[in-house]
Amino acid sequence: MPLYKKYKLPLLWLRRHTSSREFMLISSALVGLTAGMAAVILKTIVHYLYLMLAYGGRLLDTPVLLVVLPIIGILLTVMVIQLFFKGKVEGGTAGILYSIAQKSSIVRRSKMYSYVITSGITAGFGGSAGLESPIVVTGSAIGSNFGRSYHLNYRERTLLLACGAAAGVAAVFNAPVAGVLFAIEILLTDISISAFIPLMIAAVVGTLCSTLTLDEDLLFYVEKINDFYAGNIPFYMVLGALTGLISVYYTRTVHWIEAIFEPLAGKVYKRALIGGLCLGLLIMLFPPLFGQGYEAIKLLQHDNAELLLKDSWLRFFGTNEWVVLCFAGALALVKVIASTLTLVSGGKGGNFGPSMFVGAFAGFFFAKLVNLTALGNVPVNSFTMVGMAGILSGVMHAPLMGIFLIAEITGGYALIIPLMIVSxxxxxxxxxxxxxxxEAKKLAQKGQLLTHNKDATVLRIMKIRHLIETEFQAISPEATLRDLVDVIAHSRRNLFPVVDANGTLAGIILLEDIREIMFNTSRYDTVKTKELMVKPPVLVQHDDSMADVMKKFDTSGAWNLPVVEGDKYLGFVSKSSIFTKYRKLLIKTTNV
Structure with missing residues (x-):
């Protein structure tokens, strides 16, 4: 018997002999365990690959390697995607949102491992992207496919998808609360209280995976943080506004660079070479951009910021405090460019880690500037950490996750007030x-961002092809009034499509419009239906979105609208059938 079937047998027995709630609790623990271990594997691979390249024998002392290694990593990633995954490793967190809204929370099985492989290669060779989004995708795919294997319904499958994501985030940062809040704020904005327990179980199990198996060097943590001083509140408020503006810059820069590379979408290797070369040149000027950047953040925490310039060509300007300040400020801005170049050129990763990098350097820059200009005396390490929460809140639109993630990383709630203010x-x-x-902006521009709006989600799930009514009696334009009256006598509808021999919709006839003439028998053989028909107020194309269809109903005031493919008549869609289907789907998708 195959191994996977042996694995499924005990769970199939549990599925039959436990309640749905009990099975979901067991499932959340198993999904959390699997997603947590996937996170551990990815972190371990990237950590040791990075150490080998960056520190083993000081390979990066040779500046040309700063250009070559990221290009090699991106090219390898593209080759793996093209050869082994048929070019289909896409989406990131936005892809998970799309799957929840439009694919009934069904995520491709290959995503359970494809992102571990491809993002590991990208980040390990110096790609300036984060591992958190790939871990979210991996965990979500694990949860989704677990639900599919045991034939769970949409709500249960969506919850397990979120459990996998929560476990992945929790494992990466050793932060279970942040994992739960990530799932709630970003994936499950419409959630019931009953969903919290499975999410918490998955997050705790994921955290235990990393705590028990990973060395401290692989976990991002802070040894010491300054106590909060109420007199610094005005500075924290200014930092909050600054990180908000930088978050706007972050979002718009990403989409601007993506638009530049859009013409190269089908030329994967050319795009990889161009993007990789640009990335390598940036890393030559700013070596802390190599890899995820957590080592650079640790230098800020230990007040060793001058070491950031050690391998940079810019070190010839000196290493005094003002040069270091300008270098740190520049890093906060160019990290956005570097991470976007990594992703648009074909590398795999996410913006979660880069957001933390940008936030740390923005917080450091602001605190150092305040101290150097004698405007105040603020704790640099506290502002560095709080800045991370500010950018996470702004870029990810997840303030609660930003607050509690940094609180858990710092080992307590000493900074909870400034974290709340800045976020x-x-x-x-x-x-x-x-x-x-x-992550959501591009989906929103396409009208595909649905998880944040239950009505929109339901409408998007509905498809016109499932709602077309074909029992309307069609009649030819050349038919006489007598023929029309005969059709009316055998129909229970008050609307009749006029369709020519080619199947083209010529017009429609409303019973109320011909009520008077239909009783005038003297005109039965002289009046043709083409003289009685009218143009429909609007046509519905067979591939229109339901949101567009509802707009057409609103503007026309009609209760039934004809559906066509091009100009070929297919049938009618009615408000009543839409409302009926809507109510059924709303019940199905509510209370995840």
Missing amino acids: ATSYAVVKYFEPYSL
């Missing part, structure tokens, strides 16, 4: 300029 301020500033998060 709330940053989020408020960003929402004014950008109503959608970085």
